[in-house]
Amino acid sequence: MREGSATAGSLLEFRDLHKSFGRSEVLHGVDFRVARGEKVCIVGPSGSGKTTLLRCLNLLVEPTRGQLYYKGEQIGSWPGGARVGLSGYRSRIGMVFQHFELFPHLTALQNLTLGPRHVRHEGRSAAEARALQLLRHVGLEAFANAHPRTLSGGQKQRVAIARALAMQPDLILFDEPTSALDSEMVDEVLELMRRLANEGMTMVIVTHELGFARDVADRIVVMERGAVVEEGPAETMFSAARSQRTRDILRVGVKR
Ligand SMILES: Nc1ncnc2c1ncn2[C@@H]1O[C@H](COP(=O)(O)OP(=O)(O)O)[C@@H](O)[C@H]1O
Ligand SMILES: [Mg+2]
Numbered sequence: 711m712r713e714g715s716a717t718a719g720s721l722l723e724f725r726d727l728h729k730s731f732g733r734s735e736v737l738h739g740v741d742f743r744v745a746r747g748e749k750v751c752i753v754g755p756s757g758s759g760k761t762t763l764l765r766c767l768n769l770l771v772e773p774t775r776g777q778l779y780y781k782g783e784q785i786g787s788w789p790g791g792a793r794v795g796l797s798g799y800r801s802r803i804g805m806v807f808q809h810f811e812l813f814p815h816l817t818a819l820q821n822l823t824l825g826p827r828h829v830r831h832e833g834r835s836a837a838e839a840r841a842l843q844l845l846r847h848v849g850l851e852a853f854a855n856a857h858p859r860t861l862s863g864g865q866k867q868r869v870a871i872a873r874a875l876a877m878q879p880d881l882i883l884f885d886e887p888t889s890a891l892d893s894e895m896v897d898e899v900l901e902l903m904r905r906l907a908n909e910g911m912t913m914v915i916v917t918h919e920l921g922f923a924r925d926v927a928d929r930i931v932v933m934e935r936g937a938v939v940e941e942g943p944a945e946t947m948f949s950a951a952r953s954q955r956t957r958d959i960l961r962v963g964v965k966r
Contacts (some may be wrong), residue, residue, distance in 0.1 A: 712756060714777050714784070717747075719746075720779065721816055721881060722881060723778070724740065724777070725741055726776045727737050729774050731764050738937050740787060742767070742913060744914055749929075750931060751916075751930050752932075753920070753923060753931070760932045763933070764805070767914070768803040774790060776787060776788055783871060801877055803880065806867070806882060806885065808887065808890050812869060812870055814858050817854065817857055818853050819841050822844060824835040825873070826877060830923075841872075847872065848939075863890060863891045863892060863925050864898045864899055871887075880912060880953075883905070884903070903915070903922075904926055927942065929942065932947070932951075939956055940956040947960060
């Protein structure tokens, strides 16, 4: 049987991704790809499978069917499994969650150094120096020794983004990074994400912030009920989407 191959230029690609939980299939054959340096925003109503898609991309959940390619190589095929070590693969892909998921018992600095020290085996002083530099980059150097509970939501999410960067990932997946924030803190996080985008980071962002998506995304993917409704360049999707459903979703946005 002929082996499939990745689309030329894709950094990460999942072909024909199906995911079931028990008997219930929640992703029905999604094709997803992101190129190096590309910013892809995923938009769609609650329950459409956006989080499950992200979690399959970094193999935090086991896909049911499909082929996963990374840097042009097939690194897994389901049913079957991954051909590479999960922890090495995941360490290349940063993840930023809606509810931050910082380690509550660790300081901001320790949240940033944990992965580099234990997964990348960096020495303590090198990891700390880089962590401080990253905290400065996100405007939180003064909070290096603060615990998450003492930080605002916006500060926590900026620490979480810095933590993702500390692993020097090839790309970062963001799952509704501003949905849990009070409205006055949304902008500081979006501003930081815009900065990362301008710096060339490869980003996959699930978001309901349509203005942000329009500005930052190279490509918009609209999902509903476990499938991609439509995808295309941001300017086309907002001005000349093919499907009425896409136009509705991108006009009114969708709330959780
Ligand atoms: N661990 C799980 N077990 C069972 N069903 C799940 C699980 N995670 C998600 N689902 C279901 O999968 C569907 C898609 O969920 P999700 O990916 O969280 O959507 P979204 O992020 O777009 O809101 C939903 O119907 C949800 O209930
Ligand atoms: Mg979700």
